[in-house]
Amino acid sequence: LVTDVNDNPPVFSQAVFETVLLLPTYVGVEVLKVKATDPDSEIPPELTYSLIEGNMDHFLIDSSTGVLTIKNNSLSKDHYMLIVRVSDGKFYSTAMVTIMVKEAMDSGLHFTQNFYSTSISENTTNITKIAVVNAVGNRLNEPLKYSILNPGNKFKIKSTSGVIQTTGIPFDREEQELYELVVEASRELDHLRVARVVVRVYIEDINDNSPVFVGLPYYAAVQVDAEPGTLIYRVTAIDKDKGDNGDVSYLLKEDYGHFEIDRGSGSVTLKEAFNSDLSNIEYLVVILAKDGGNPSLSASVELPITIVNKAMPVFDKPFYTASVNEDVEMHTPILSINATSPEGQGIIYIIVDGDPYNQFNIDFDTGVLSVISPLDYEINSLFKLMVRASDALTGARAEVTVDLIINDVNDNPPIFDQSTYNATLSEASLIGTPVLQVVAIDADSDNNKIVQYQIVQDTFNSTDYFHIDSTSGLILTARMLDHELIQQCSLKVRATDNGFPPLSSEVLVSISITDMNDNPPVFNQLIYESYVSELAPRGHFVTCVQASDADSSDFDRLEYSILSGNDRTSFIMDSKSGVITLSNHRKQRMEPMYSLNVSVSDGLFTSTAQVHIQILGANLYSPVFSQSVYVAEVRENAAPGTKVIHVKATDGDSGVYGQISYSIINDFAKDRFLIDSNGQILTTERLDRENPLESDIGVFLRALDGGGRTTFCTVRVIVVDENDNAPQFMTVEYRASVKADVGKGYLVTQVQAVDPDDGANSRITYSLYSEASVSVADLLEIDPDNGWMVTKAVDGGIPVKHSLIPVYIHVLPSETILPSFSQPQYSFTIAEDTVIGSTIDILHVLPNQGALYSTVNGELTENNKDGVFIIEQDTGLIKLDKRLDHETNPAFHFKVAATIQLDKVDIVLTVDVEVKVLDVNDNKPMFETASYDAIIMEGMPIGTKLMQVKAVDADSSANGQVTYTLAVESELEKITEAFTIDSNSGWISTLKDLDHEKDPAFTFAVVASDLGEALSLSSTTLVSVTVTDINDNAPVFEHEVYRGSVKESDPPGEVVAVLSTWDEDTSDVNRQVSYHITGKKQLACFFPKTSFTEELRMCPVSGECLAGFQLNYPCESDNSKLKREKGSVCVCVCLSVCLGYSLSDFQD
Missing domain, CATH: 2.60.40.60 (Cadherins)
Structure with a gap:
């Protein structure tokens, strides 16, 4: 049985509630209802709603129902945003309420009356029709819907007929005399055009309240020699009813002879004088108060009247009552007793009875009663004192009773009935099994004595294993127990009372867990993660799984096996040690991941685990572009970010070695393009085809895989022309002379314009252009001496661009x-x-x-x-x-x-005039980038291409032809032994097998020289080569033999020995060493702290054992020598408790 606790906050059905409120509105009108639920229990908890923000005293929310109503109908804003909170007493949630305030539109509807009035008697439980409202102004056969905006729970309305009824819940006029219902009429599909009217419902009074006397208790004293008519006392009674039902009259229940009462005022007066011997006699007069209802209701009260002589002191009350807490401070005043002497003499007060232990004192002069000795509710909760008042002159005396009620305070903690508790429990006990019951008793009263029990949280997490009933103190099991984990459990139980502040006490509960044979063997991991290179040879160590059995008798019986996942028997497992190795049947090309299900059995129980073996791909392949040269086009003036081309290199490797990154090598292209991780080339600025350097751009790319292999390609980006240039004439103006007698078609002059655009955008059409109102031909005929015209050159682009140039024609005489x-x-x-x-x-x-x-x-x-x-x-x-x-x-x-x-x-x-400019060798070759960075993986074959450097010489012919050499430097011999460069292409290649451990990086210069005949010019660039590390070195133990010492009584987890290794590889992943114990099964009494730690620790098993370690890399090198060594080293650890063994025992 799972007992629910309050651990979830209530949740609103919506995060935001929205509604529209139409004006005018009225107090009490329902705006909307918010709703929340609490997932803690099937029985809905008591939720409390409240407004916490944005209210401004305009709205009111019912704390139990969540109904939001109008509190003040003077709404000045067009919208209100309220924050409403719901609480279950411990947790709370909030939601937003958005109220849009709008004026109701003119609907054309109106009610037949400006307001309606009706009435109904209080206390009726019948469902009664009280009024019918009717709205007019709707179209023929158009239905109207009636609703009450503030119905509460006492009214309802028929939505189609407008009949208003009660719900059968009785009314109470004394609680509310008038209800103003706001009735709304609306069309079915238009909720913004409405009509509203107020229906006043008056609650008619019935005589359902009796008169009630006020100012109780009553007490009066009268002198024995008082004259008839003397006012003795006035009583008052009130009646909540209305009219005659609330009119009160007074009378005496019996004829007391000496007394009478005024029927209207309640004044009790002396009717008949007393005899002189009647002093110190008390009359108990019963007074009735009756209302004027039919039938009439009445109430009665007693008025004690004491007849006193002139000498006796008179108390102001017939008796006194007070209450005081038991922990009240000493000398604290409790109450003041007051008596007066008829003769005006002094009064002396004393306690004459009821205080056997002298715990109280009364001031003999003032009559103030105080506490002078500690009180204890648990010993005496009520004192009845008798106080005497004596006339200081005559000695006349009177006595009065004082009732003192002692209030309990929480001054006693709960006390357990035993100082400790003990119990024994089998580990096979089911959940919910009773263990024992603790009992604590609290001597206080009421809430202060109610005791709640709890288990104190401790480092053992006792509350996870045991549960205590908070009311009864019964302890039960909360989960299955295991003797192998817990043999003895000590709980601390706390008993807390319900006082304020609460008091508590604690007791120790000891529970012994008895054992039974119920443990299967358990792997020390549910999932094993292992890595092995795809180049690892058959028989190579993969990993070692280990299991233990909490039952000591099963220690030597564990058998390991592979259940499934071993496709094509790629792996074999040693049944005793749990070592998994590559089998002789493994495929040359293995899958990237194997998930083996392995089991261990002690002969009765079986457990399973998963072994995930990731096959690490070697970096066998370089990236390859599908083309060595790509051609792409991009329109000039295209916005930055325009896609140019998507190139892709492929790599036959998988995993990290198959992940490719791209980069642009040459600086000129870097300034204008970028390439993302997917090989997509984008522009970074607008290009201009008319710029000779940008019309055809070579982008040189490098693709680099995760192991340092690279490849290169060239992307030729052709910038496609846009018509962004107008034709340009070759001169600023043209002038020509012509004889007057030349014939039609005579060539006067030729104008020429050029357009730097391409294709149709540069094709030029010429025409005459004049702003004059007459044509140029007419102008020339009119002025035979001189002609002036404008020539227009128009290109063939879209949109068309043009230029204008003036042409001056001088017309000469024919004989010139x-x-x-x-x-x-x-x-x-x-x-x-x-x-x-x-x-x-x-x-x-x-x-x-x-x-x-x-x-x-x-x-x-x-x-x-x-x-x-x-x-x-x-x-x-x-x-x-x-x-x-x-x-x-x-x-x-x-x-x-x-x-x-x-x-x-x-x-x-x-x-x-044409002037041709002949070239001279005045330009050096310029490299595409100031420096080059190359990456190569160590162990790559001789002749591997590293990178291509390129330089361009702006000169022509031989002056612009470039050759490449390695620069002469101090370490030239070291560089020339490792690298060579093709003098024509600039490709740099390796001349030997590079070793990261010897030379992790190279830096050298490359010289580019032109073939100028008279003078050869050159420039230099710097090439930095990074040689990346691969796993080509096996780990080595720093010592051949490690010695440790351990006692059979040492606790599990004790450090036995610390191993140390070193590895010449430099990268963290290639230097990561994993440790496994292999060999004899006795080694299970030791374990490495983790597979990647150097600490050897004790298992929770005693006995004699011998340990051997095998260190295995998570990644394997493709070095052939290393493959023969299997990438592992064994070492013997000799322990003082292991006798008779030597290193030869590990050679199997």
Whole structure:
């Protein structure tokens, strides 16, 4: 039986509650209802709801039902957000309530009355129809729905007829006299257009309350010589009913002769004088109070009246009552007793009875009663004292009773009936078996004596094994026990009372667990994780499983076997030692993971465990790209992040050796592209095809696997043209001269424009362009002497781009003889290192008539935009004015104009000039990156390609051809023994088997030289080579023999010996050593602390034993020598308790 405890908080049905509240609204109108549940019990616990935030005194929530109502209908905001909390007394949860406040829309509906009034008698339990409301304004046959917004639990309404009824729950007029119900009428599909009306329900009174006397108890005293009519006392009674039902009248139950009472006021007066000998006599007068109902209800009360003479003291009360806690401090006043002397004399007070142990004292002068000795509720809980008041002058006296009630305080802890408890229990006991019952008794009263029991939490976690009934003190088992784990259990039980503050006491309970043979052998691990290289030879050690049996008789009977998962018998298991090795039947290519189910048996019981063997793949394969060269296109001006191409390299290895990372080698490409882990190349900036360096970009990639093998490829990125350049004319303007008599179709001049775009985007169409209102042809006809027009060059791209240039046409008389240049065009050749100021050549106009020469420069650099060439105005000599660079501008094309004045008319002649710039060796080869980083795995075969370095020379022909060599340095011999470089391609390869343990890294320089004939230029880059570690070294024990000493009585877990090994490999994974005990089965009395620790510890078994260790790597090297050594080393550990054994015992 599982007993539920409160360990779960209540949960709201929704995290957020939402509703719409229409205005106007009224106090008490229900807004919504929140609901929460508590998963702790099938019986719903008592949940308490409360508003904790956002209320601003507008809303009220019923703490038990969760109904949210209007408290103040002056709502000024359009929405309210409230936080409501629900608590089960220990835990709580919160939810949000969102209330949207809206004005009700004009619905066209209205009730037939502005308000309704009705009434009903209180206390009726009949379901009664009290009113019918009716709304009008709806369309024909349109149904209306009626609802009460604040129904409570006493009213309901028929939703279609508007009939308001009671629910049968009785009304109490004295509790609430008027109910104002808010009734709403709404259309079925439109809840925002409503009509509302108030129905006032008055509760009619019935006579269901008797008069009740107030100011009790009553007591009066009257002088013996008082005259008739003297007021003795006035009593008062009230009645909660209304009208006649609440009118109270007074009368005496009997005729007492001497007394009478006023029927209306309740005043008791003296009716007949007393005889002088009646002093110190008490009358008990019974007074009745009756209401005016039909039938009438009444109540009675006793009025003690004492007849006193003038000398007797008179107490202000007929008796006194007080209560005091038993732990009250000494001399604490309890109450004040007051008596007066008719003659005004002093009063002396004394206690005459009821205080046998003198625990109280009364001040003889003031009458203040106080405690002077400790009280004990458990000894005496009530004192009845008799106090006497004496007239200080006459000695007349009177006595009064004082009842003192002693209140219990929690001053006694529970006391167990035994100082200790003992019990014996079999380990086969079922859960819930009674063990024993503890009993504690508390001498206090009421709640202070109620005792609760609990087991004190301790380091043994006793509460996990045993449970105690908190009320009865019965201890029961909470789980199955095991003698092999626990032989003796000591519980501390605490008994706590229910006082405040609570008091408690504790007792020790000792429970002995008796043994039975019930233990199967148990593996020291449920799951074993092991690793073995796929290159490991047959017979190679994999792992060793170990089991123990808590029953000492089964220690030597354990047998191990493989149950399943051993596909194709890849593994074999030693039945005695639990050692698993690779079998002779193992496949050459094994699966990546094997899960073996292994068992151990003691002949009766069997246990199983799982052995997960991960086959670690060797790094046999290098990554391979599907192509050595990829070609991709990307549009110029594409936004950064545009995908260019997805390249992928594959690797035949699995696991970490098959994981490939990509990187870009050359700096120029790095600045413009990135490659992610999936081989996807993206742009990092916008590209410009018109930039010669960006029109065709080579991206050199490296793929690196997890073992250090690499491969390379080139991605040629062709930038596709966009029409982002307008045509550019070769000059800033054109001028030409033409005779007036030339025929139609005569070639006047030729305009030329170039567009740096490609394809259709650079195809140029020319047209005449004029802003005049008449055509150019008309203009030329009108002005035969001179014509001016604008030429428009339009490219073929989308969108179309164009340029405009002015063309000046000089129209000459027909008889004019036009001069011309000596050649139709000029072409010159010049070396790029020509000195500034050198003369290129001279231009002539024939006949020479005093021409003025000038260059007509274009908008492009190659059109002499920067004035690289100038011409002397008078002589026509062309000179070099600025430095040339063949790599930037291998040729220039521009025009030269000659202006000749003939008959006061300027004749303009133009001619095309071409200047070719010859290359000289003025550029060094430039490497694609300032330095190169390469990674190679140790043990790779000779001739393995490491990396390709590349340098580019901007010169042409032989000046731009590059060869590569290793730089001459101090360690050149060491470098040249390890590496070589192809002088033409720049590929660096290995010349020997590299060893990480000897040389973990190399750094050397590579020189790139051009083949310039007169002068060879060169540059240098740095290559850093990291040789990664592989598991090619076996661990070695620092000592051949380790000696330890152990006592048979040593506890389990005692350190016997600490082993130490070292390994020449450097990486953590290759230096991780696992330890296993192999060989004789007696070794089970020892175990390594963990498979990766150097500590040898005791098992919980005594006896003589001998231990041998086998150290095994989790990863195996592919080194052939290491495979023959099996990657393991054995060592003997000699112990002082192991006699008669030597190292030869381990050679099997």
